[in-house]
Amino acid sequence: MSSKKVVSAGQDALNxxxxxxxxxEELQADRKSVLAAVQKNGWALEHVTAELKADREIVLAAIQEDGRILQCAAAELKADREIVLAAVKQKGSALKYAAVELKADREIVLAAVQQDSRxLQYAxxxxxxxxxxxxxxxxVFLKYVPDELKSDREIVLAAIKEDYRTLQYAAAELKADREIVLAAIKxxCRxLQYAAxxLKTDREFxxxxxxxxxxxLKYAATELKADREIVLAAVQQRGYALEHAAAELKADREIVLAAVQQRGYALEHAAAELKADREIVLAAVQQKYALEYAATELKADREIVLAAVQQDGGALGYAAKELKADREIVLAAVQQFSNALGYAAAELKADRExVLAAVQQRxxxxxxGGALECAATELQADREIVLAAVQQRGGFxxxxxTELQADREIVLAAVQQDGTALEYAAAELKSDREIVLAAVQERGYALKYAAAELKTDREFMLAAVQQDxxxxALEYAADELKADREIVLAAVQQDGSALEYAAAELKADREIVLAAVQQYFGALQFAAAELKELKELKELKADRExVLAAVQQKGGALQHAAEELKADREIVLAAVQQDGSALEYAAAELKADREIVLAAVQQDGWALEYAADELKADREIVLAAVQQDGxxxQFAAEELTADREIVLAAVQQYxxxxxQFAAEELKADREIVLAAVQxxxxxxxxATELKADREIVLAAVQQDGMALKYAATELKADREIILAAVQQxxxTLQYAAAELTADREIILxAVQKNGWTLRYATAELTADREIVLAAVQQKGSALEYAADELKADREIVLAAVQRYGGALKYAADKLKADRDFILxAVQREGxxxxYAAKELKADREIVxxxxxxxxxxxxYAADELKADRDFILxAVQREGxxxxYAAKELKADRExVLAAVQQxxxxLQYAAAKLKANRxxxxAAVQQDGExLQYAxxKLKADRxxxxxxIQQNGAALRYAADELKADPEIIHMAxxxxxxx
Numbered sequence: 001m002s003s004k005k006v007v008s009a010g011q012d013a014l015n016x017x018x019x020x021x022x023x024x025e026e027l028q029a030d031r032k033s034v035l036a037a038v039q040k041n042g043w044a045l046e047h048v049t050a051e052l053k054a055d056r057e058i059v060l061a062a063i064q065e066d067g068r069i070l071q072c073a074a075a076e077l078k079a080d081r082e083i084v085l086a087a088v089k090q091k092g093s094a095l096k097y098a099a100v101e102l103k104a105d106r107e108i109v110l111a112a113v114q115q116d117s118r119x120l121q122y123a124x125x126x127x128x129x130x131x132x133x134x135x136x137x138x139x140v141f142l143k144y145v146p147d148e149l150k151s152d153r154e155i156v157l158a159a160i161k162e163d164y165r166t167l168q169y170a171a172a173e174l175k176a177d178r179e180i181v182l183a184a185i186k187x188x189c190r191x192l193q194y195a196a197x198x199l200k201t202d203r204e205f206x207x208x209x210x211x212x213x214x215x216x217l218k219y220a221a222t223e224l225k226a227d228r229e230i231v232l233a234a235v236q237q238r239g240y241a242l243e244h245a246a247a248e249l250k251a252d253r254e255i256v257l258a259a260v261q262q263r264g265y266a267l268e269h270a271a272a273e274l275k276a277d278r279e280i281v282l283a284a285v286q287q288k289y290a291l292e293y294a295a296t297e298l299k300a301d302r303e304i305v306l307a308a309v310q311q312d313g314g315a316l317g318y319a320a321k322e323l324k325a326d327r328e329i330v331l332a333a334v335q336q337f338s339n340a341l342g343y344a345a346a347e348l349k350a351d352r353e354x355v356l357a358a359v360q361q362r363x364x365x366x367x368x369g370g371a372l373e374c375a376a377t378e379l380q381a382d383r384e385i386v387l388a389a390v391q392q393r394g395g396f397x398x399x400x401x402t403e404l405q406a407d408r409e410i411v412l413a414a415v416q417q418d419g420t421a422l423e424y425a426a427a428e429l430k431s432d433r434e435i436v437l438a439a440v441q442e443r444g445y446a447l448k449y450a451a452a453e454l455k456t457d458r459e460f461m462l463a464a465v466q467q468d469x470x471x472x473a474l475e476y477a478a479d480e481l482k483a484d485r486e487i488v489l490a491a492v493q494q495d496g497s498a499l500e501y502a503a504a505e506l507k508a509d510r511e512i513v514l515a516a517v518q519q520y521f522g523a524l525q526f527a528a529a530e531l532k533e534l535k536e537l538k539e540l541k542a543d544r545e546x547v548l549a550a551v552q553q554k555g556g557a558l559q560h561a562a563e564e565l566k567a568d569r570e571i572v573l574a575a576v577q578q579d580g581s582a583l584e585y586a587a588a589e590l591k592a593d594r595e596i597v598l599a600a601v602q603q604d605g606w607a608l609e610y611a612a613d614e615l616k617a618d619r620e621i622v623l624a625a626v627q628q629d630g631x632x633x634q635f636a637a638e639e640l641t642a643d644r645e646i647v648l649a650a651v652q653q654y655x656x657x658x659x660q661f662a663a664e665e666l667k668a669d670r671e672i673v674l675a676a677v678q679x680x681x682x683x684x685x686x687a688t689e690l691k692a693d694r695e696i697v698l699a700a701v702q703q704d705g706m707a708l709k710y711a712a713t714e715l716k717a718d719r720e721i722i723l724a725a726v727q728q729x730x731x732t733l734q735y736a737a738a739e740l741t742a743d744r745e746i747i748l749x750a751v752q753k754n755g756w757t758l759r760y761a762t763a764e765l766t767a768d769r770e771i772v773l774a775a776v777q778q779k780g781s782a783l784e785y786a787a788d789e790l791k792a793d794r795e796i797v798l799a800a801v802q803r804y805g806g807a808l809k810y811a812a813d814k815l816k817a818d819r820d821f822i823l824x825a826v827q828r829e830g831x832x833x834x835y836a837a838k839e840l841k842a843d844r845e846i847v848x849x850x851x852x853x854x855x856x857x858x859x860y861a862a863d864e865l866k867a868d869r870d871f872i873l874x875a876v877q878r879e880g881x882x883x884x885y886a887a888k889e890l891k892a893d894r895e896x897v898l899a900a901v902q903q904x905x906x907x908l909q910y911a912a913a914k915l916k917a918n919r920x921x922x923x924a925a926v927q928q929d930g931e932x933l934q935y936a937x938x939k940l941k942a943d944r945x946x947x948x949x950x951i952q953q954n955g956a957a958l959r960y961a962a963d964e965l966k967a968d969p970e971i972i973h974m975a976x977x978x979x980x981x982x
Contacts, residue, residue: 038062042069059083067091084108092116100124120144131155139163160184164191172196178205189215206230214238231255239263251731251754253704256280264290272778273729273753282307291315305329313337327354334358341374350376359389359396373399386410394418411435419443433460437467444470462487471495488512496520510534521550521557547571555579572596580604597621605629622646630654633661642666651676674699697721705729722746730754747771755779772796780804794821798828805831822846830854844871851875858885873899880904901925905932923949930954951975
């Protein structure tokens with residue numbers, strides 16, 4: 001309830017409990033009436049005389065109803081210890097209104113923060129014990145502790161372990177503390193934004209940070225975002241860190257390739273020319289979620305689209321129109337992501353034969369939905385298609401009609417294919433023992449969806465765990481059955497990992513633990529600590545036959561074996577043949593066994609890291625390792641980094657990056673370098689003399705124009721090489737000899753690849769209209785480097801703005817103030833409003849045109865328009881969330897807010913507090929989307945009728961209801977029904 005509303009209610013209470021014949025002044029001075037009123041509604045204290053606000057009994061009665069009423073008490077009572085203590089116990093935030101000396105009273109402060117930890121902000125003195133206790137539960141309250149505690153290392157460390165954002169409140173010296181900042185970064189990479197500037201510019205620290213979390217690149221100093229080693233390390237750890245790299249590195253082919261290989265969607269941040277690089281795009285789409293960012297022409301490339309949809313069926317949505325009608329591509333997409341059928345051409349969705357073939361494909365993830373959901377409506381009720389679908393993929397049960405979800409044959413077929421399909425069966429079939437057992441047999445944790453009575457049925461549970469091959473049925477059994485020895489023993493004998501879900505006392509039961517470990521060696525991790533050293537377990541770890549069987553299943557199981565078996569040649573050989581990296585756990589003498597190490601590196605080249613030093617000098621072993629992964633050359637003995645055949649094999653496998661580990665003389669080997677640059681496109685690691693080899697440099701820049709950076713000075717003046725370089729990557733123009741920046745063909749080629757390279761052109765060419773137009777069409781912000789006369793050219797500026805709204809910043813002032821021009825500009829790119837002349841930001845037509853093009857343009861509208869009721873009303877009727885930008889008084893306008901929430905329920909979050917308590921408005925919001933309940937007041941979240949309206953729209957809204965309604969069986973049932981239907 002808002003403060004105005006409670007005060008009004010207090011006035012009503014005062015009137016109701018008084019003699020109606022008395023006048024207002026008499027009522028307010030009538031002690032008996034006032035006492036009765038404040039006991040009913042404490043806020044009545046607001047309306048009484050000053051004398052009664054100093055009446056101890058009346059004030060005490062009022063604050064016991066609501067502690068915040070302390071604000072209405074006389075000053076002397078705000079210094080009354082008993083009254084203040086009672087107030088903060090009722091409402092911790094009442095501390096705000098206490099006398100200054102009581103804000104330093106330890107008992108009062110402790111009572112306040114125990115009631116509401118946010119009260120800490122009102123205390124004037126906070127001792128270390130209180131601060132540490134509060135911060136451990138909510139680190140954000142570091143903000144409110146005294147400055148000396150913000151310098152307390154233990155307190156700050158406790159705060160950032162709870163919430164990384166608290167680093168912003170730490171003392172300056174601790175923001176420069178490497179350990180503290182690294183602890184915060186480990187919690188969330190965004191913590192670096194709060195670190196001291198000295199750390200953000202510390203190259204060594206940033207390198208450590210990005211290796212821990214590549215996302216930290218975002219907060220590094222600008223110059224470090226242009227540091228190639230740092231950026232490369234960042235994108236190798238988190239591909240999307242490319243977003244924060246300097247512009248020139250977004251055009252660095254090696255960096256972009258490393259980024260998209262780690263995260264395909266990093267392609268979004270690559271330079272435009274690399275989005276049109278077929279090899280990079282192909283690598284990106286093989287990592288998912290990248291086709292969206294590829295150049296238009298590549299979205300019509302059948303091979304690329306096919307590769308993309310095989311990794312991410314949803315990529316079909318970004319394919320060229322003609323490929324959405326390609327049966328092979330659509331089937332491949334549906335196989336990976338069944339809902340991809342939604343992007344297919346309409347004729348395919350209504351083609352019975354095609355839909356039947358589509359639903360028979362097995363999609364990659366149940367959560368992605370079913371192809372059946374996207375088929376024409378009449379096909380979703382076709383029993384033959386549905387039966388075929390659920391036989392192929394049980395999860396399709398989610399997308400069929402309610403009638404068919406109660407069809408026993410269909411449900412049985414579904415759960416036999418995917419036990420978790422039980423979730424979507426009709427309620428009566430979730431109690432069908434045969435169906436539930438079939439589901440559990442296929443997927444143990446399907447028991448999660450069974451009727452409650454089956455989870456407490458001992459006989460049924462015993463049958464369930466005996467049929468559960470997944471070891472998860474026990475997880476969903478009733479607690480008393482997790483402590484049932486017979487059931488748990490049956491479960492672990494079926495799958496040892498079920499030990500994880502047993503009651504604590506049974507994890508200490510010798511017979512049960514032994515049975516679990518015998519079935520699954522890794523179950524040892526779930527046993528009670530006191531049993532891990534059991535004689536029987538030690539014997540099991542030392543049981544040769546048992547361990548041999550375990551490592552043949554999973555090589556890494558070698559780590560659990562007894563030390564003597566880690567020295568058993570047959571066991572270790574079996575382990576590394578299954579997983580080469582298991583060599584790490586082998587006894588030292590076997591890491592020196594040639595046959596074992598050879599087998600390990602052939603399975604995983606990186607196993608070379610764990611080999612004995614003498615075998616890192618074994619030519620055959622190292623050759624086998626680098627052929628498997630060229631990067632492992634870094635682990636080879638020094639003499640082998642000078643072996644020509646090994647280095648050649650390494651660079652052919654991985655490219656020039658490997659050259660950094662080669663001997664210096666091989667960095668000057670022409671054949672090796674030529675092979676390397678043709679593979680991975682950089683001259684950086686080659687010998688100086690080869691950087692002057694024209695053929696090598698030409699081959700390098702044709703693969704990656706940025707290789708020009710490392711070419712000999714004389715070749716940077718070679719016109720053919722520069723032209724080849726800028727054709728591959730316009731950004732390389734920065735490395736060309738000065739005389740070539742006056743070459744019109746080179747500049748035009750460069751800006752067509754990367755508009756920003758206009759900055760390197762001569763003054764004469766920045767005034768060349770064709771060149772500048774080409775530049776801004778590729779990169780709108782290139783307008784910054786155009787000659788002044790062209791910044792006043794309407795066509796050029798419009799082309800720039802259309803590409804990037806912020807380009808208007810660089811336009812001539814007369815264009816920024818030209819109404820017709822700005823109107824045209826914002827119609828093409830709404831965010832151009834940012835740089836329009838001040839008076840035009842208040843022009844209704846211009847602003848409305850801008851927000852129609854891009855809602856975010858609201859941010860730049862003049863304040864008077866944000867306070868213009870008619871204008872805002874028109875805006876929220878189009879997009880309710882525009883309420884976010886309205887002036888404060890309009891967020892309290894009932895008609896306007898109602899219009900906003902009817903258009904978009906999320907607008908309720910921006911409404912004034914009193915309207916979040918308005919039942920009619922909240923009902924309008926939850927009718928549009930039940931989850932809007934989250935923005936309502938606590939009182940309305942406890943309103944049963946209103947909550948029912950919300951969950952009828954969306955069962956998930958139950959999470960925002962008051963606790964007592966979350967426990968209401970009828971409400972819960974209604975929510976479950978609505979959640980299932982959706």
